[in-house]
Amino acid sequence: MNMSKKRILIVGGVAGGATCAARARRLCEQCEILIFDRGPYVSFANCGLPYYVGDVITMEENLLVATPKLFKDRFNIEVYTETEVTRIDRYQKEIEVRDLKTGKIRREPYDALVLAVGAQPIRPPIPGIDLPGIFALRTIPDSRKIRKAVENASQAVIVGGGFVGLEMAENLVRRGLSVTIVEMTNQVVPLLDPEMATFVAAHLQTNGVNLRLNSRVEGFYPRSPGGLSVHTASGDKIDTDLVILSVGVRPETSLAKEAGLVLGEHGGIRVDDQMRTSDPNIWAVGDVVEVRDVITGNWQLVPLAGPAHRQGRIAAAAILGHTNADIHFRGVQGTAVCGVFGLTVAMTGASEKALKRAGIKNYQKIYLHPGSHVGYYPGAKPIHIKLLFSEDDGRILGVQAVGESGVARRVDVISMAIQMGGTVYDLEEAELCYAPQFGAAKDPVNLAGMIAANHLRGDLPLADWEELNKADVQLIDVRSVAEYERSHIAGAKNIPIDELRGRLGELSKDREVWLVCGVGQRAYYATRVLLQNGFRVKNLSGGMQTYATFRNILPFFH
Numbered sequence: 001m002n003m004s005k006k007r008i009l010i011v012g013g014v015a016g017g018a019t020c021a022a023r024a025r026r027l028c029e030q031c032e033i034l035i036f037d038r039g040p041y042v043s044f045a046n047c048g049l050p051y052y053v054g055d056v057i058t059m060e061e062n063l064l065v066a067t068p069k070l071f072k073d074r075f076n077i078e079v080y081t082e083t084e085v086t087r088i089d090r091y092q093k094e095i096e097v098r099d100l101k102t103g104k105i106r107r108e109p110y111d112a113l114v115l116a117v118g119a120q121p122i123r124p125p126i127p128g129i130d131l132p133g134i135f136a137l138r139t140i141p142d143s144r145k146i147r148k149a150v151e152n153a154s155q156a157v158i159v160g161g162g163f164v165g166l167e168m169a170e171n172l173v174r175r176g177l178s179v180t181i182v183e184m185t186n187q188v189v190p191l192l193d194p195e196m197a198t199f200v201a202a203h204l205q206t207n208g209v210n211l212r213l214n215s216r217v218e219g220f221y222p223r224s225p226g227g228l229s230v231h232t233a234s235g236d237k238i239d240t241d242l243v244i245l246s247v248g249v250r251p252e253t254s255l256a257k258e259a260g261l262v263l264g265e266h267g268g269i270r271v272d273d274q275m276r277t278s279d280p281n282i283w284a285v286g287d288v289v290e291v292r293d294v295i296t297g298n299w300q301l302v303p304l305a306g307p308a309h310r311q312g313r314i315a316a317a318a319i320l321g322h323t324n325a326d327i328h329f330r331g332v333q334g335t336a337v338c339g340v341f342g343l344t345v346a347m348t349g350a351s352e353k354a355l356k357r358a359g360i361k362n363y364q365k366i367y368l369h370p371g372s373h374v375g376y377y378p379g380a381k382p383i384h385i386k387l388l389f390s391e392d393d394g395r396i397l398g399v400q401a402v403g404e405s406g407v408a409r410r411v412d413v414i415s416m417a418i419q420m421g422g423t424v425y426d427l428e429e430a431e432l433c434y435a436p437q438f439g440a441a442k443d444p445v446n447l448a449g450m451i452a453a454n455h456l457r458g459d460l461p462l463a464d465w466e467e468l469n470k471a472d473v474q475l476i477d478v479r480s481v482a483e484y485e486r487s488h489i490a491g492a493k494n495i496p497i498d499e500l501r502g503r504l505g506e507l508s509k510d511r512e513v514w515l516v517c518g519v520g521q522r523a524y525y526a527t528r529v530l531l532q533n534g535f536r537v538k539n540l541s542g543g544m545q546t547y548a549t550f551r552n553i554l555p556f557f558h
Contacts, residue, residue, distance in 0.1 A: 054171025367542025
């Protein structure tokens with residue numbers, strides 16, 4: 001087949017499909033490229049839909065990334081919207097296409113076929129799931145329906161506390177609604193580790209959002225004179241005017257399954273590192289595929305726009321023979337960010353939960369709570385950071401961060417360090433922008449690296465917060481007397497850091513000493529003093545700021 005004459009058919013637009021089409025045209029001016037999409041829009045910003053509901057984005061046309069006319073005029077690509085691909089004939093290398101406006105069916109031959117059909121919102125099979133007033137947000141028409149419902153509503157229930165659920169909560173509150181989030185797990189943002197999610201939960205409640213955690217919806221029922229009643233397994237009945245389902249998505253694999261393409265264990269299409277399926281003439285990109293986690297090596301579903309765009313580019317290059325060593329999909333780190341009521345939640349790499357699921361044991365974690373910039377410059381806000389790294393070589397495994405300022409920048413830096421195979425020693429030495437309004441000479445990224453590197457060098461042995469109730473240790477709080485009297489961990493003895501050298505005789509060398517302070521710095525100073533005086537010492541990372549999160553999720557905190 002002459003590469004310059006290929007006929008490339010792409011099923012689905014939005015991120016992966018549209019990017020693949022445009023990249024294919026840039027690589028091949030003579031190829032015939034067609035996109036088929038069963039919706040009315042081929043390329044739109046679905047990440048912006050919650051903000052359209054919330055009137056932050058006021059013009060619907062601002063959500064349109066590219067129109068069929070733009071694809072035709074600029075790229076000479078034919079786009080067929082409201083056109084459903086109903087069947088793939090792999091042996092004839094044809095697809096069956098139905099025009100949803102006329103009902104007419106035709107067949108289209110291909111040399112290369114790309115499946116970018118995305119995913120569908122999960123609608124749990126529970127009573128009342130199809131009642132009026134229950135919505136899922138995935139497309140522009142979905143957002144129109146929700147906007148209309150909001151006009152006559154005062155209450156909303158969001159089922160699911162993930163990123164989209166949080167964004168919808170903020171935007172519905174902005175529209176004047178009372179919002180309740182019902183989440184079946186014990187935390188919001190299930191991708192986070194539980195202790196980090198407590199910062200988010202507290203912020204939601206501060207902004208008036210009602211949280212029902214450990215709460216599984218069992219059914220939806222109409223109520224008189226109107227609206228819905230949400231029933232949970234614990235017996236709660238929550239009255240509401242509308243419900244938003246935000247319990248995740250599943251790959252739209254019906255076409256692939258009927259065509260006999262290999263699917264993975266999570267139900268997505270299995271592809272190689274050039275996005276080729278089990279059929280050498282068919283590629284797949286975006287939310288419909290399974291991808292490798294670069295940290296654990298496990299297959300997973302990661303419905304994110306960034307990876308979908310990269311996959312579209314790679315598929316186009318592979319189709320057109322640009323297959324050198326540089327054109328391979330490396331996998332996904334799960335780098336993600338969410339803003340809710342002025343709080344930023346960001347992560348990259350593996351969570352501690354993911355490491356445990358993957359059977360990875362030889363890792364360590366640290367917590368720190370630095371300011372977004374130097375304290376002497378007005379407006380500094382704390383950033384709560386959890387860093388995970390390998391005990392063997394210091395390789396960075398993941399990070400989670402929550403705060404009001406400067407969060408995404410720090411996670412982006414660490415994301416690139418992970419991509420480059422970086423270690424905590426690299427973070428320690430990272431040379432980053434510094435001016436008082438932007439950061440500090442020791443940036444939070446540097447501090448994370450220094451703390452982790454100090455541990456690996458043996459200068460800062462770390463205690464595990466989750467073991468505190470089991471350990472027979474001397475728990476020493478090195479904060480000031482006033483700080484200690486305001487709040488402290490039960491059983492902790494107060495020896496302020498400035499008095500420590502003169503009070504060493506109050507400590508026994510026969511039992512391990514665990515140290516705690518406000519955020520970790522004074523406890524580190526105390527650790528160095530005690531280690532050099534012959535004591536066995538460990539540091540409770542992140543100090544009382546971290547204690548504040550753990551006491552809500554672990555049984556030994558009262």
